[in-house]
Amino acid sequence: MGFILRLLVNALALYLLTRVYAGVAFGPGAGVGAVLIAALVMGIVNALIRPVLLLLSLPINVLTLGLFTLVVNGVVLYLVAAVTALNVAGFGAAIVGALILAVISWLLDALVGMLGLDGGRD
Template identity: 50%
Template sequence: MGFWARLFITAFALWAATQLVPGIEVRGVVRLLLAALAFGLVNAFVRPVLVLLSLPLTVLTLGLFLLVVNAAMLGLASWLVPGFEVAGFWPALWGAIVVSVMSWAATRLFAPAADLPASGR
């Protein structure tokens, strides 16, 4: 899937989080796109390091600590983009869950069949 498609899917997921989670706000479409870009960059560069560093805790909690890592990435993106606000840990946690689910669903819905992994092969 292309860069622009992923950017718009992430922007849609962030917009859904602003609608569903009190404590997450974005001011304007340009800020929404900047937030999606920042969230994608943070997930690409910072998240792998945090996942590696928190691996023992992630294993101990059977993967649930990854929700905290995702919430931290959302909070970091909000810190980087003025006009994109996350009010605290709980809105970040719920927002990360919403963004993850919405991104997954939108990718499954809009991705061409060639981009999806083959099941049963």
């Protein structure tokens, strides 16, 4: 999937998250640009910081059979909210928001794949 398409899917997923879950919202007056910037920051944090967090939390992750990954995803969403126009009600809201965001992203990825917009990647 191309970078632009991936960015747009992530932006749509973030926007839908703010519509579905009240614990995560964009600041007043935030437009399309703010959503795109938040999606771009989310991609950068997922690419650079999330692997380090997963490596550092590996013993806890093994003990909890992978459930601690939800907490790491919540930390990532909280970090994105700290540097963008995204507002998160608290750390618990970040964890729930990350879980909902994962489901929305998964559904949008499946939709893009069904429509053939991903360039035929497996």
